[in-house]
Amino acid sequence: MSYTIALNFEDGVTRFIGCKEGETVLDAAYRQKVNLPMDCSDGVCGTCKGHCEQGEFDMGDEYIEEALSDEEAAEGMVLTCQMVPSSDCVIQVPVASSLCKTEVGKVEGTVAAVEQLSEDSIELVVDLDEGAEIAFLPGQYVHIDVPGTEVHRSYSFSSLPGEQRATFLIRNIPNGVMSGYLGERAAAGDRLTLTGPLGSFYIREVTRPVLMLAGGTGLAPFLSMLSQLVEKGCEAPIHLIYGVNKDDHLVKVDALDEFAAKLPSFTYATVVVDEASEHPRKGYVTHHMDAEVMHDGDVDVYLCGPPPMVDAVLKHFDAQGIVPQSFHYEKFTPNEAGSKS
Known part of the structure; x- marks a missing residue:
């Protein structure tokens, strides 16, 4: 059994890691070369504190009050050195990704289709390279490099996470760099680089309307x-x-x-x-x-x-x-x- 843990860093970068059954989030992160903040790893210092936005887990009773108070625990705060997930989880990490020696991911793909949906919007369909599925939380976005330029534009996925085919709705802007490419030069098979996922805009666990x-x-x-x-x-x-x-x-x-x-x-x-x-x-x-x-x-x-x-x-x-x-x-x-x- 393995669980998917989304680590959302304060600079907007999200990194997904796998956590084995019975494994702490901190150990899982270090195993996958994500150096989450840590001093003691014993539930004493509180350095690894974060906020679990969704998911089930066990914190045990090995940590001390000074590291994580009852009030903080009731609000969803966790110590990643003690947190053992029992489901997929989303955790807010209150430091920049660069401080944890992790980077935003990059994947490659090809243009599968470009469709003018209206004068105002274009749909871009990208087939990701085999084995290059990009994990993201629904609502997040990626940077897409504009072929033939040195710039990128950022777009939210309109497709479901885990799919080999990614789709995007793109506003058709007169003289826009991406709009110009899609409307004038884009062809099936063009290579694209996607960087991400990014952003704190994503659906949380639905518990009310x-x-x-x-x-x-x-x-x-x-x-x-x-x-x-x-x-x-x-x-x-x-x-x-x-x-x-x-x-x-x-x-x-x-x-x-x-x-x-x-x-x-x-x-x-x-x-x-x-x-x-x-x-x-x-x-x-x-x-x-x-x-x-x-x-x-x-x-x-x-x-x-x-x-x-x-x-x-x-x-x-x-x-x-x-x-x-x-x-x-x-x-x-x-x-x-x-x-x-």
Whole structure:
């Protein structure tokens, strides 16, 4: 028996390691050349302290109160030198990956397809090299080098972790470096380098209702999240509000219909900004966040979209006095090297 442990470092790098049954996370990390912080390895100093966001484990009783208090343990804090997982886990490590002598991973792949979904969005399909599957948490992103240039752009996966074929929704930006490549030069078989995974925007264990807010190609990470929820099953209410500027910017609606058919607890609504649209729901996502989807604040909110959308949602929460149980968001800014665009 082996468990997959996602180590999320404070610089946004995620490293996945395997942990054998009965093995501590610290020992598993060192075995795989990830030097997690450590001084004593006996549960005395507290140097290896982190936060377990999800998963089951046993901490035993060999550590002392000064290293990990009862209050900290109740909040999910762990000592990796004592933590023995009994399931897959996600752990926040409060140091940079470079200090643990680990690096963000790189994988190679080839362009399988490029499809113009609308004037506003392009789907990129990448076949990863054999044996080069990239592990990630649904919602995370990678840097993709733009062929023929020395720059990269960053995109969230829209596909499920562990698949040999990775997909991405990419905003079509006039004169954009990646947009220009995809629209003018890309061909099946082109070689691509993907660096990652990165980011703290990913689906956590679902224990209450979830509200997903997507703007444009910010839909991508939610497609990945929903794929995992369908695979694992979920009974909690999941509602997605997907906003775009124009009617023909709505993409992947057929995929959302499939998710709704496979996951009874999932519902979604589309919103169009254009006042000339005949769409039944016009305006911004904040105009359609009614009390029913907010569950009196007993809700986990995930938001991915351009900065103005993120700012508008934050202001809406403040104006309405809404404090969700948790709020996770990802901003993407066009035309910047390494941006989520």
